[in-house]
Every structure is written in structure tokens, then in C-alpha cells.
Amino acid sequence: MGGGIRQLLEQVHRLSRRCLFRVLSMGPLPTHLAFIMDGNRRYAKKRGLEDGSGHKAGFSALMSMLQYCYELGIKYVTVYAFSIDNFRRKPEEVQSLMDLMLEKIKSLLDKESIVHEYGIRVYFIGNLGLLNDQVRAAAEEVMKATAKNSRVVLLVCVAYNSTDEIVQAVKRSCVEKADRDVERIQLVDIEENMQMSVAPEPDILIRSSGETRLSNFLLWQTGNSQLFSPDALWPEIGLRHLVWAILNFQRSHSYLEKKKKQL
Template identity: 90%
Template sequence: MVELPGQIRRMSGGISQLVEQICGFSRKCLFRVLSMGPLPIHLAFIMDGNRRYAKKLGLEVGSGHKAGFPALMSMLQYCYELGIKYVTIYAFSIDNFNRRPEEVQYLMELMLEKIKSLLEKESFAHEYGIRVYFIGNLALLSDQVRAAAEEVMKVTAKNSKVVLLVCVAYNSTDEILQAVKKSCMNKLGDRDVERIQLVDIEGNMQMSVAPDPDILIRSSGETRLSNFLLWQTGNTQLFSPDALWPEIGLRHLVWAILNFQRSHSYLEKKKKQL
């Protein structure tokens, strides 16, 4: 008896669904074991290696960034399933505007597409109750991208389960500079205060909406911070897997958390000494 193509498709779909259920159950068991130890409250990611991934596979410029998006979605899902409250991603540096115009244009178009997808009712932001912040000098973005980012922040403002911070048109020196400027402006006319205090600057940092990261994961084996969260990562554990960003997966996240748990007591003691 010859099986019909429709039947084959249904069988294939059923098998895929079964495999997905098994993977989901296995991941749930793994996360339960991990949760027996201390878990990070805030994870930050530098998504490095997209261009090298495209070059490695002989793909066109920008294809590596597109290939990296599913990796980002998977990583966000793992973090939220683990119960990690804050996730920060380095999406686009101010320095990236110096890249070739066609690459910048492609990245802006891709960013606009993905930002708009966050406004859809079935998006992961609504599914997980995520509040989204866009951190950076948004005035440097195109009008369309900036308007879409502001709309997402407005629409998700009432979500409170988890927080996603997207650093775009961002670098740390610019964030610090803007915080100092705001602190000075706030002190104008205040004759009782002779100088700017540390608390003033920290309160005006855009990243003040989240605690400092516990773990910073940078893919592709690089150990540089690249002007990312310099103010906030003084006691952050750095993890740098060799995998390029589109290749990053669950095992890398698990290793990062295990390393964090192994040194957690030491890091806590260091924080108390400050």
C-alpha cells in the first residue's frame, strides 16, 4: 500500500511534535537540577561572531545577523524558563555606525522588522510577560526604528514578569557621559550641594532600571568588553565560549551558570567587602 503525501506530512509533524515535547521535558528536568543552586538574576550577552559566521559559510553580508536571531530567541526562552529576571543584549554599538553603509542599512531594516514583531499579540514578549527597554542614544536611530522602539516600550510597560534590555546605538562611555550631564543639570541652582555624588550618576544611568549583571556571556571566544556595561560589570563573571553567536546553544548557557554557581560564594564575599 502506497502512503499518501498528506499522511507522510502528518506523521512527520507528529514525530517533530513528539521530539519537541521530549526536549522540553528534558530541559525542564535539567533546569530543575540547576535551580538547586544559586541562579543569576541578570544575564548580559554580547552577540559576537555573526559576520564571521557568514564568512565561514560563504553567505552574503548581513546573513550572519539573520542567522543569529533564532539563537537569540532560544537563549531568551532558556533564560525565562530558568526564572532569570533580567536579560540584556548588546544589539548595536554606536561604533557599528562606522561599518559599510550597506551593512548598517541591512541591520537597521532587520532591527525594524524584529522590533515590530514584538508588537504582535503572539510575540514572545506577550507570551512571557516581558517588559522591554531600549537602552542607548536612540536619537541616532532612523525615525522608523526609533518610533517602533518607543512603541514597544510603551506597549510592554505594564508587563512585570521579566525584563529585556536591548542596548542599541549604545556604548558605555556614552551612557556614562549622558548620566554625568543629567546629574549636573539636576544640580543647577542647588547651593547646598558642592559636588556630584556617586549616587547621582548611578541614578541617571539608563541601566539603573536593572541590577548589575551576574554573568556576561560573549560568544566567539573574545574576552573584551568592547565598551559594553563598563560601569556595571565590576563584579560580573565573564564567560566566553568559542562558538560564534549563531552557533551558541543550551550547553553554553548551562556551563556559564555552573561556573557562576561554583564561584558564587567567593563573588558574594567580594561584593560585601566593597
């Protein structure tokens, strides 16, 4: 009986979302959403949970958000999973996060995973050389396994910060120019060598837990992005926060488009 009621409620929720998303699609929808998933540790501490429980809850929140984005028809989703600065944390905490990351990356390869269900292509963006061999190998395996998917693109920024991405792009541009015996570097050269060049600039950047800092995330790409900072910790992020962010985007869409054309 309990299982039947649960299935019925899920069907009702799915139908309600479908109706809601149909209404939202009457207006302009973002092509690219970016998330700073802040508050996993605070979520665990707030509820007296074990270390790592907050990040596991955060992964579940991410899977739900990917489902909503797929249903809405949003093409690109970028998440800030692990900053280069996070390597400065206590060694045991970093190792715990690497172990959890390895587990979750491997889970994306399961046939029943949301990646295969929704045809999601996964990119890992960042200085992957900083990851341990197991995590790096798993990330590369996921990228290879999803290379032919095209419905949604998930960009996972790991061992990443924006200044490192810019520095590496400048270095690659210099090497390319030297190989062609060209002295001058153009702006387009740097943009083409950015790892995030596989996706358009984000339309909306959502940072959970009420924080309004960019924390060295997508500094190059978010000059025209709309910022949204709900008070909810990342594991608490839900459908209502996404809907509110999109409604705010739709309300200011014409103004943002005019600003882009002026650049």
C-alpha cells in the first residue's frame, strides 16, 4: 500500500512539474545554468550528520536539478564541484572528498544512471593533473563513455578555479602563436583555448546558501550572467528555487539582451 501511494504521489508531482514547465516555456528559457554548490558541510553540521553526509545529500540535489533542467529543455549545466583552493583543507578531508568523488563519478557509468537515461554528455573542466590517478582515470572514462550523448551537456568543474583556467588558456595561446611564428595574441585566441569554450556563457549563475561571492568561478564567462543567491544550503535546493531563478531571468531578459548587443 505504501509503495502504491508513493508511486501515485510521484506521478502527481511529475504531472504538476510538466504543467509548470509548460507555463515557464511560454517565456524565454536559459540555455546555460551554472551552480556554485555551497553549504554541504553546513548542512551536515546543522543536522548532526557524519562527515561526508552533506556532500552525499548534495549529489542527490544535483541529480534532481539535472532532471528538472532536462525536462525544461536546458541544454548546458555547469557545477563547481571542487576548487583548487579546496586542496588546502586537511589531508584527511581532501582524501574523503576524493573517495566520495570517485564513487559518484563511477556511478555515472551505471546503465541506470541519469546520464544514460537523459543522454547527458559530461565534461570535467579543470586541472585534472591535480587529481589522484583513480579519480582522473574515472573522469576520463566518463567523458569517453558519454562523448556521443547530445541532449544535455554537464560540465563538472573540479580541481578548478577561474584564474588557473585563464592562465592555462594564455599559455596555450602563446604556444600556438609561437608554433605559427606569430607574435600578437588576440582576445579570440584566449577564448578559444578556455576549457569552458565547449559551452556558451551562462545565462544564470546560482549560488546556494545566500552567498553572493563568485569564489573564483567562471570569472571570464559570467560578465553578463544573472546572479541568484537563495538562502537554502545546496542539499536543500529544490524546484521552487529553480523556478524563481528562471522567472527573474525572464523578467529581465530583454534588458540583458540589449546589454549584450551593446558590447
